[in-house]
Amino acid sequence: MNTQLKLAILADAAKYDASCASSGTERRDSLGGRGLGSTEGMGICHSYAPDGRCISLLKILLTNFCQYDCLYCVNRVTSNVPRARFSVDEVVQLTLDFYRRNCIEGLFLSSGIIQSPDYTMEQVVEVARVLREEHDFRGYIHLKTIPDAAPELLARAGRYADRLSINIELPTEAGLATLAPEKDAPAIKRSMARLRVHIDDAKEAAQASEAVVSMPRTKPKRAKAERFAPAGQSTQMIVGADAADDRAILATSAQLYGSYRLRRVYYSAFSPIPDAASSLPLKAPPLVREHRLYQADWLMRFYGFGHEEIVASGDGLLRLDVDPKLAWALAHRERFPVDLNRAPRELLLRVPGLGAKAVERVLAARRVRRLRSDDLKRLRVPLGKALPFLLLPDHRPRAIDDAQLAAKLQPAPVQGALFA
Protein backbone atom coordinates (compact mmCIF):
# COMPACT_ATOMS: atom_id res chain seq x y z
CA MET A 1 0.00 0.00 0.00
CA ASN A 2 1.50 3.39 -0.91
CA THR A 3 1.96 6.18 1.62
CA GLN A 4 -0.77 8.32 0.12
CA LEU A 5 -3.37 5.62 0.54
CA LYS A 6 -2.18 4.87 4.08
CA LEU A 7 -2.40 8.56 4.84
CA ALA A 8 -5.94 8.75 3.52
CA ILE A 9 -7.01 5.84 5.73
CA LEU A 10 -5.10 6.79 8.87
CA ALA A 11 -5.86 10.50 8.80
CA ASP A 12 -9.54 9.75 8.27
CA ALA A 13 -9.50 7.28 11.16
CA ALA A 14 -8.02 9.95 13.46
CA LYS A 15 -10.65 12.59 12.74
CA TYR A 16 -12.89 11.38 15.56
CA ASP A 17 -10.39 12.59 18.11
CA ALA A 18 -11.28 16.13 19.10
CA SER A 19 -8.35 16.96 21.34
CA CYS A 20 -6.01 18.60 18.87
CA ALA A 21 -5.52 22.07 20.38
CA SER A 22 -1.88 22.99 20.73
CA SER A 23 -2.13 25.72 23.34
CA GLY A 24 -0.21 25.86 26.57
CA THR A 25 3.16 24.46 25.66
CA GLU A 26 6.54 26.14 26.01
CA ARG A 27 7.92 28.40 23.28
CA ARG A 28 10.39 26.65 21.05
CA ASP A 29 11.65 27.62 17.63
CA SER A 30 14.45 27.01 15.21
CA LEU A 31 15.60 30.62 14.87
CA GLY A 32 19.37 30.65 14.72
CA GLY A 33 19.57 27.90 12.18
CA ARG A 34 19.48 24.93 14.51
CA GLY A 35 16.73 22.36 14.46
CA LEU A 36 13.44 22.40 12.63
CA GLY A 37 10.03 23.67 13.61
CA SER A 38 8.35 25.93 16.08
CA THR A 39 5.56 25.65 18.59
CA GLU A 40 4.24 29.06 17.55
CA GLY A 41 1.32 29.00 15.15
CA MET A 42 2.50 31.63 12.67
CA GLY A 43 2.40 30.79 9.00
CA ILE A 44 0.58 27.56 9.55
CA CYS A 45 -2.30 26.51 7.35
CA HIS A 46 -5.23 25.74 9.58
CA SER A 47 -7.73 23.51 7.93
CA TYR A 48 -10.96 21.97 9.11
CA ALA A 49 -12.48 18.60 8.52
CA PRO A 50 -15.95 18.56 6.94
CA ASP A 51 -17.44 18.12 10.40
CA GLY A 52 -15.78 21.33 11.58
CA ARG A 53 -12.94 19.90 13.63
CA CYS A 54 -9.51 21.53 13.56
CA ILE A 55 -6.90 19.50 11.72
CA SER A 56 -4.03 21.94 11.66
CA LEU A 57 -1.75 19.32 13.14
CA LEU A 58 -0.80 16.27 11.17
CA LYS A 59 -3.34 14.17 12.95
CA ILE A 60 -2.93 10.51 12.23
CA LEU A 61 -2.96 7.06 13.67
CA LEU A 62 0.09 4.89 13.55
CA THR A 63 -2.32 2.12 12.67
CA ASN A 64 -6.06 1.59 12.65
CA PHE A 65 -5.69 -2.12 13.36
CA CYS A 66 -6.90 -2.67 16.89
CA GLN A 67 -7.44 -5.75 18.98
CA TYR A 68 -10.02 -4.06 21.23
CA ASP A 69 -13.69 -3.90 20.46
CA CYS A 70 -14.92 -0.55 21.75
CA LEU A 71 -18.39 -0.34 20.24
CA TYR A 72 -18.32 3.41 19.49
CA CYS A 73 -15.02 3.21 17.59
CA VAL A 74 -14.63 2.86 13.86
CA ASN A 75 -11.28 1.07 14.36
CA ARG A 76 -12.53 -1.70 16.63
CA VAL A 77 -11.51 -5.23 15.75
CA THR A 78 -14.96 -6.14 14.40
CA SER A 79 -15.24 -3.06 12.19
CA ASN A 80 -15.28 -3.65 8.47
CA VAL A 81 -13.01 -0.79 7.38
CA PRO A 82 -9.85 -0.80 5.27
CA ARG A 83 -6.80 -1.13 7.52
CA ALA A 84 -3.35 0.36 7.24
CA ARG A 85 -0.21 0.75 9.28
CA PHE A 86 2.62 3.24 9.13
CA SER A 87 6.16 2.43 10.11
CA VAL A 88 7.91 4.75 12.55
CA ASP A 89 10.05 6.15 9.73
CA GLU A 90 7.04 6.88 7.54
CA VAL A 91 5.39 8.98 10.25
CA VAL A 92 8.64 10.82 10.90
CA GLN A 93 9.15 11.59 7.21
CA LEU A 94 5.55 12.70 6.73
CA THR A 95 5.77 15.04 9.72
CA LEU A 96 8.99 16.60 8.47
CA ASP A 97 7.70 16.91 4.90
CA PHE A 98 4.42 18.53 5.94
CA TYR A 99 6.21 20.83 8.32
CA ARG A 100 8.66 21.95 5.66
CA ARG A 101 5.74 22.70 3.38
CA ASN A 102 4.20 24.80 6.14
CA CYS A 103 1.06 22.69 6.22
CA ILE A 104 1.14 21.76 9.89
CA GLU A 105 2.35 23.06 13.21
CA GLY A 106 3.05 19.69 14.71
CA LEU A 107 2.02 16.11 15.09
CA PHE A 108 -0.90 14.52 16.85
CA LEU A 109 -0.28 10.79 17.00
CA SER A 110 -2.59 8.10 18.26
CA SER A 111 -2.88 4.41 17.50
CA GLY A 112 -5.04 1.35 17.64
CA ILE A 113 -3.66 -1.32 19.93
CA ILE A 114 -1.61 -3.98 18.15
CA GLN A 115 0.16 -6.94 19.76
CA SER A 116 0.08 -5.37 23.23
CA PRO A 117 -0.35 -1.96 24.86
CA ASP A 118 3.41 -1.86 25.59
CA TYR A 119 4.41 -2.71 22.02
CA THR A 120 2.08 -0.05 20.61
CA MET A 121 3.19 2.59 23.06
CA GLU A 122 6.84 1.83 22.28
CA GLN A 123 6.21 2.53 18.60
CA VAL A 124 4.39 5.77 19.36
CA VAL A 125 7.19 6.95 21.66
CA GLU A 126 9.80 5.97 19.08
CA VAL A 127 8.24 8.35 16.53
CA ALA A 128 8.58 11.22 19.00
CA ARG A 129 12.11 10.18 19.98
CA VAL A 130 13.35 10.05 16.39
CA LEU A 131 11.75 13.42 15.62
CA ARG A 132 13.28 15.10 18.65
CA GLU A 133 16.66 13.38 18.93
CA GLU A 134 17.58 12.56 15.35
CA HIS A 135 15.92 15.47 13.53
CA ASP A 136 15.98 18.11 16.28
CA PHE A 137 12.29 18.71 15.63
CA ARG A 138 11.03 21.60 17.75
CA GLY A 139 7.43 21.66 16.66
CA TYR A 140 4.52 20.55 18.76
CA ILE A 141 3.96 16.88 19.53
CA HIS A 142 0.81 15.51 21.12
CA LEU A 143 0.88 11.81 21.89
CA LYS A 144 -2.18 9.85 22.77
CA THR A 145 -1.05 7.40 25.40
CA ILE A 146 -2.32 3.96 26.13
CA PRO A 147 -3.37 3.66 29.76
CA ASP A 148 -2.44 -0.01 30.07
CA ALA A 149 1.13 0.60 28.88
CA ALA A 150 4.02 0.34 31.34
CA PRO A 151 4.62 3.44 33.49
CA GLU A 152 8.21 3.70 32.13
CA LEU A 153 6.83 4.11 28.62
CA LEU A 154 4.48 6.89 29.75
CA ALA A 155 7.45 8.55 31.44
CA ARG A 156 9.48 8.35 28.20
CA ALA A 157 6.56 9.73 26.20
CA GLY A 158 6.48 12.80 28.45
CA ARG A 159 10.14 13.54 27.75
CA TYR A 160 9.47 14.05 24.03
CA ALA A 161 5.86 15.21 23.83
CA ASP A 162 4.43 18.64 24.55
CA ARG A 163 1.13 17.20 25.55
CA LEU A 164 0.01 13.75 26.55
CA SER A 165 -3.54 12.60 26.67
CA ILE A 166 -5.40 9.57 27.83
CA ASN A 167 -8.99 9.30 26.75
CA ILE A 168 -11.46 8.76 29.55
CA GLU A 169 -13.82 7.87 26.66
CA LEU A 170 -17.16 7.91 28.49
CA PRO A 171 -18.49 9.97 31.37
CA THR A 172 -19.33 7.05 33.64
CA GLU A 173 -17.62 3.80 34.53
CA ALA A 174 -20.87 1.97 33.79
CA GLY A 175 -20.88 3.43 30.27
CA LEU A 176 -17.28 2.37 29.73
CA ALA A 177 -18.00 -1.16 30.98
CA THR A 178 -20.91 -1.47 28.54
CA LEU A 179 -19.39 0.08 25.44
CA ALA A 180 -15.67 -0.62 25.91
CA PRO A 181 -15.48 -3.74 28.09
CA GLU A 182 -11.73 -4.25 27.54
CA LYS A 183 -10.95 -0.80 28.88
CA ASP A 184 -10.31 -0.43 32.56
CA ALA A 185 -11.53 2.81 34.17
CA PRO A 186 -9.29 2.51 37.28
CA ALA A 187 -6.25 1.88 35.03
CA ILE A 188 -7.08 5.03 33.03
CA LYS A 189 -7.23 7.06 36.23
CA ARG A 190 -4.05 5.49 37.60
CA SER A 191 -2.19 6.51 34.47
CA MET A 192 -3.60 10.04 34.68
CA ALA A 193 -2.41 10.22 38.29
CA ARG A 194 1.09 9.07 37.26
CA LEU A 195 1.25 11.70 34.56
CA ARG A 196 0.15 14.35 37.01
CA VAL A 197 2.99 13.41 39.39
CA HIS A 198 5.55 13.58 36.57
CA ILE A 199 4.22 16.91 35.32
CA ASP A 200 4.18 18.41 38.82
CA ASP A 201 7.70 17.13 39.55
CA ALA A 202 9.04 18.62 36.31
CA LYS A 203 7.43 21.98 37.13
CA GLU A 204 8.85 21.99 40.64
CA ALA A 205 12.30 21.05 39.37
CA ALA A 206 12.14 23.92 36.83
CA GLN A 207 11.19 26.39 39.54
CA ALA A 208 13.80 25.12 41.97
CA SER A 209 16.71 25.29 39.54
CA GLU A 210 18.85 28.21 40.57
CA ALA A 211 20.04 30.86 38.12
CA VAL A 212 23.82 30.68 37.74
CA VAL A 213 26.35 33.03 36.15
CA SER A 214 28.63 30.91 34.01
CA MET A 215 30.77 33.72 32.55
CA PRO A 216 31.60 37.17 33.87
CA ARG A 217 29.26 39.88 32.51
CA THR A 218 26.70 37.38 31.22
CA LYS A 219 23.10 37.14 32.31
CA PRO A 220 22.43 34.52 34.99
CA LYS A 221 20.79 31.50 33.42
CA ARG A 222 18.74 28.77 34.96
CA ALA A 223 20.00 25.25 34.42
CA LYS A 224 17.47 23.48 32.21
CA ALA A 225 15.38 21.07 34.22
CA GLU A 226 14.26 17.92 32.48
CA ARG A 227 11.01 18.66 30.67
CA PHE A 228 7.91 16.56 30.91
CA ALA A 229 4.87 17.32 28.77
CA PRO A 230 5.01 21.11 29.30
CA ALA A 231 1.51 21.52 27.82
CA GLY A 232 0.14 19.12 30.43
CA GLN A 233 -2.32 16.34 29.94
CA SER A 234 -5.80 16.31 28.49
CA THR A 235 -8.58 13.86 27.83
CA GLN A 236 -11.59 13.36 25.64
CA MET A 237 -15.11 12.28 26.46
CA ILE A 238 -17.61 11.05 23.94
CA VAL A 239 -20.97 12.74 24.32
CA GLY A 240 -24.20 11.07 23.33
CA ALA A 241 -22.99 7.48 22.87
CA ASP A 242 -24.45 6.40 26.20
CA ALA A 243 -27.25 7.68 28.40
CA ALA A 244 -25.07 9.97 30.57
CA ASP A 245 -26.63 13.43 30.84
CA ASP A 246 -24.81 16.77 30.90
CA ARG A 247 -24.89 16.87 34.70
CA ALA A 248 -22.97 13.56 34.87
CA ILE A 249 -20.56 14.71 32.15
CA LEU A 250 -19.74 17.95 33.96
CA ALA A 251 -19.37 16.15 37.29
CA THR A 252 -16.80 13.81 35.71
CA SER A 253 -14.97 16.75 34.15
CA ALA A 254 -14.85 18.59 37.48
CA GLN A 255 -13.42 15.50 39.13
CA LEU A 256 -10.79 15.10 36.40
CA TYR A 257 -9.74 18.75 36.59
CA GLY A 258 -9.56 18.58 40.38
CA SER A 259 -7.83 15.22 40.81
CA TYR A 260 -5.45 15.10 37.86
CA ARG A 261 -5.09 18.78 37.04
CA LEU A 262 -5.95 18.25 33.38
CA ARG A 263 -5.40 21.17 31.06
CA ARG A 264 -8.49 20.38 29.05
CA VAL A 265 -11.35 17.98 28.80
CA TYR A 266 -12.52 17.74 25.21
CA TYR A 267 -16.09 16.81 24.41
CA SER A 268 -16.68 14.94 21.22
CA ALA A 269 -20.23 14.51 20.00
CA PHE A 270 -20.68 10.87 19.11
CA SER A 271 -20.65 10.32 15.34
CA PRO A 272 -22.56 7.28 14.13
CA ILE A 273 -20.05 4.94 12.54
CA PRO A 274 -20.41 2.36 9.77
CA ASP A 275 -21.65 -1.05 11.01
CA ALA A 276 -22.47 0.39 14.40
CA ALA A 277 -23.54 -1.89 17.25
CA SER A 278 -27.27 -1.92 17.92
CA SER A 279 -26.75 -0.55 21.44
CA LEU A 280 -25.52 2.74 20.01
CA PRO A 281 -27.81 5.60 19.04
CA LEU A 282 -28.58 5.85 15.34
CA LYS A 283 -28.29 9.62 15.31
CA ALA A 284 -25.52 11.94 16.43
CA PRO A 285 -26.47 14.29 19.29
CA PRO A 286 -26.91 17.90 18.13
CA LEU A 287 -23.50 19.56 17.76
CA VAL A 288 -24.83 22.46 19.80
CA ARG A 289 -24.86 20.12 22.82
CA GLU A 290 -21.09 19.70 22.47
CA HIS A 291 -20.79 23.49 22.17
CA ARG A 292 -22.87 24.07 25.33
CA LEU A 293 -20.67 21.60 27.21
CA TYR A 294 -17.58 23.56 26.21
CA GLN A 295 -19.26 26.75 27.42
CA ALA A 296 -20.17 25.07 30.72
CA ASP A 297 -16.62 23.76 31.04
CA TRP A 298 -15.38 27.33 30.59
CA LEU A 299 -17.70 28.47 33.39
CA MET A 300 -16.19 25.89 35.74
CA ARG A 301 -12.61 26.77 34.89
CA PHE A 302 -12.68 30.54 34.59
CA TYR A 303 -15.91 31.88 36.07
CA GLY A 304 -16.08 30.20 39.47
CA PHE A 305 -19.15 28.06 38.76
CA GLY A 306 -19.48 24.71 40.49
CA HIS A 307 -20.46 21.84 38.20
CA GLU A 308 -23.52 21.13 40.32
CA GLU A 309 -25.07 24.57 39.75
CA ILE A 310 -24.68 24.79 35.98
CA VAL A 311 -27.37 22.31 34.96
CA ALA A 312 -30.61 23.50 36.50
CA SER A 313 -33.21 21.45 34.67
CA GLY A 314 -34.66 18.22 36.04
CA ASP A 315 -33.64 16.22 32.95
CA GLY A 316 -29.97 16.87 33.67
CA LEU A 317 -29.38 18.52 30.28
CA LEU A 318 -28.07 21.96 29.43
CA ARG A 319 -30.46 24.25 27.62
CA LEU A 320 -29.67 24.29 23.93
CA ASP A 321 -31.46 27.56 23.14
CA VAL A 322 -29.36 29.81 25.39
CA ASP A 323 -25.81 29.54 26.70
CA PRO A 324 -25.30 28.07 30.20
CA LYS A 325 -24.39 31.38 31.83
CA LEU A 326 -27.51 33.06 30.58
CA ALA A 327 -29.53 29.98 31.55
CA TRP A 328 -28.14 30.23 35.09
CA ALA A 329 -28.91 33.96 35.27
CA LEU A 330 -32.49 33.39 34.07
CA ALA A 331 -32.94 30.67 36.69
CA HIS A 332 -31.57 32.99 39.43
CA ARG A 333 -33.28 36.28 38.69
CA GLU A 334 -33.37 37.07 42.43
CA ARG A 335 -29.54 37.57 42.30
CA PHE A 336 -29.92 40.41 39.77
CA PRO A 337 -29.59 43.24 38.93
CA VAL A 338 -25.98 43.55 40.02
CA ASP A 339 -24.51 46.98 40.70
CA LEU A 340 -21.63 47.29 38.23
CA ASN A 341 -19.85 49.81 40.42
CA ARG A 342 -20.04 47.89 43.70
CA ALA A 343 -20.47 44.16 43.07
CA PRO A 344 -17.54 41.85 43.86
CA ARG A 345 -15.66 40.11 41.06
CA GLU A 346 -17.40 36.75 41.70
CA LEU A 347 -20.81 38.28 41.09
CA LEU A 348 -19.72 40.28 38.04
CA LEU A 349 -18.39 37.06 36.51
CA ARG A 350 -21.92 35.70 36.65
CA VAL A 351 -23.44 38.52 34.60
CA PRO A 352 -24.32 37.33 31.07
CA GLY A 353 -22.26 39.18 28.47
CA LEU A 354 -19.46 40.07 30.90
CA GLY A 355 -16.41 37.99 30.00
CA ALA A 356 -13.50 37.39 32.35
CA LYS A 357 -11.36 40.06 30.63
CA ALA A 358 -14.20 42.59 30.64
CA VAL A 359 -14.67 42.02 34.39
CA GLU A 360 -10.99 42.76 35.03
CA ARG A 361 -11.28 45.97 32.98
CA VAL A 362 -14.42 46.98 34.85
CA LEU A 363 -12.69 46.41 38.19
CA ALA A 364 -9.71 48.51 37.10
CA ALA A 365 -11.83 51.31 35.59
CA ARG A 366 -14.24 51.66 38.49
CA ARG A 367 -11.37 52.43 40.87
CA VAL A 368 -11.05 55.72 39.03
CA ARG A 369 -14.72 56.65 38.48
CA ARG A 370 -18.29 55.42 38.44
CA LEU A 371 -19.00 53.53 35.25
CA ARG A 372 -21.99 54.23 33.01
CA SER A 373 -23.45 52.34 30.07
CA ASP A 374 -21.26 54.24 27.59
CA ASP A 375 -18.21 52.88 29.38
CA LEU A 376 -19.50 49.35 28.88
CA LYS A 377 -19.89 50.08 25.19
CA ARG A 378 -16.26 51.18 25.07
CA LEU A 379 -15.29 47.92 26.78
CA ARG A 380 -17.13 46.11 23.96
CA VAL A 381 -19.54 44.44 26.31
CA PRO A 382 -22.68 43.29 24.42
CA LEU A 383 -25.13 45.72 25.99
CA GLY A 384 -28.26 43.88 24.88
CA LYS A 385 -27.16 40.84 26.85
CA ALA A 386 -25.62 42.47 29.91
CA LEU A 387 -27.89 45.45 30.64
CA PRO A 388 -30.96 43.45 31.76
CA PHE A 389 -28.80 42.16 34.62
CA LEU A 390 -26.91 45.33 35.57
CA LEU A 391 -27.57 48.40 37.63
CA LEU A 392 -25.76 51.56 36.53
CA PRO A 393 -26.05 55.24 37.42
CA ASP A 394 -27.85 55.81 34.07
CA HIS A 395 -29.61 52.45 33.78
CA ARG A 396 -32.08 50.46 35.83
CA PRO A 397 -33.38 47.28 34.11
CA ARG A 398 -37.09 47.07 33.42
CA ALA A 399 -38.89 44.29 35.26
CA ILE A 400 -39.93 41.76 32.62
CA ASP A 401 -40.80 38.14 33.13
CA ASP A 402 -38.35 35.28 32.48
CA ALA A 403 -39.98 34.05 29.28
CA GLN A 404 -39.94 37.52 27.70
CA LEU A 405 -36.34 38.07 28.74
CA ALA A 406 -35.20 34.68 27.43
CA ALA A 407 -36.96 35.35 24.11
CA LYS A 408 -35.36 38.78 23.88
CA LEU A 409 -31.87 37.43 24.49
CA GLN A 410 -32.01 34.48 22.14
CA PRO A 411 -30.01 34.89 18.93
CA ALA A 412 -32.09 35.79 15.89
CA PRO A 413 -33.27 32.66 14.01
CA VAL A 414 -31.20 31.81 10.95
CA GLN A 415 -32.66 30.57 7.69
CA GLY A 416 -31.72 26.89 7.30
CA ALA A 417 -29.55 26.02 4.30
CA LEU A 418 -31.50 24.33 1.51
CA PHE A 419 -28.80 21.76 0.69
CA ALA A 420 -27.21 21.24 4.14
Ligand code: SF4
Ligand atom coordinates in the same frame (compact mmCIF):
# COMPACT_ATOMS: atom_id res chain seq x y z
S1 SF4 B 1 -8.74 0.85 21.93
FE1 SF4 B 1 -8.94 2.81 20.90
S2 SF4 B 1 -8.64 2.34 18.73
FE2 SF4 B 1 -9.03 0.39 19.76
S3 SF4 B 1 -11.23 0.07 19.53
FE3 SF4 B 1 -10.93 1.09 21.49
S4 SF4 B 1 -11.14 3.30 21.07
FE4 SF4 B 1 -10.83 2.23 19.10
